[in-house]
Amino acid sequence: MPRTGFRGSVTSPKVDLIVDMGNPFLNLTVDGFLKIGTVAVAKTATEEAYHIVKTGSISQHKLENSLKKMCKEGAYWGTIAGVYVGMEYGMERIRGTRDWKNAMLGGTLTGALVSAASNNKGDKIVMDAITGGAVATAALIVNSLT
Known part of the structure; x- marks a missing residue:
């Protein structure tokens, strides 16, 4: 008995814009x-x-x-994304290695900076720094699963 079927794959769209700032x-x-x-x-x-x-x-x-x-x-x-990417790259350059710790440190610093720039104080800045580090690390881990 003949069979018919469909086989294929769905890929996400890829849009890449390269802006060369010289650095x-x-x-x-x-x-x-x-x-x-x-x-x-x-x-x-x-x-x-x-x-x-x-x-x-x-x-x-x-x-x-x-x-x-x-x-x-x-x-x-x-x-926020620009600050995070810059922080993560800076961590990579300072530490001389590319690992999950750069994402964690970059996210933590970004969370603290954004919170401080939003006129938050004390504990709120610390909590936002922790959240930034956790989200950045989780995103890196999830991204590495695919």
């Missing part, structure tokens, strides 16, 4: 900013489109607010 540290930082900032813009655009569809109304004012929100989120997420 590996700057190249990685700008790359992180652009990639993660783009993700934040897409996330916000999707949320805003959902709200417009849900309410069933659209206006120039809503579109302007949506665009402002997209830019703000993209800049915020991109900045």
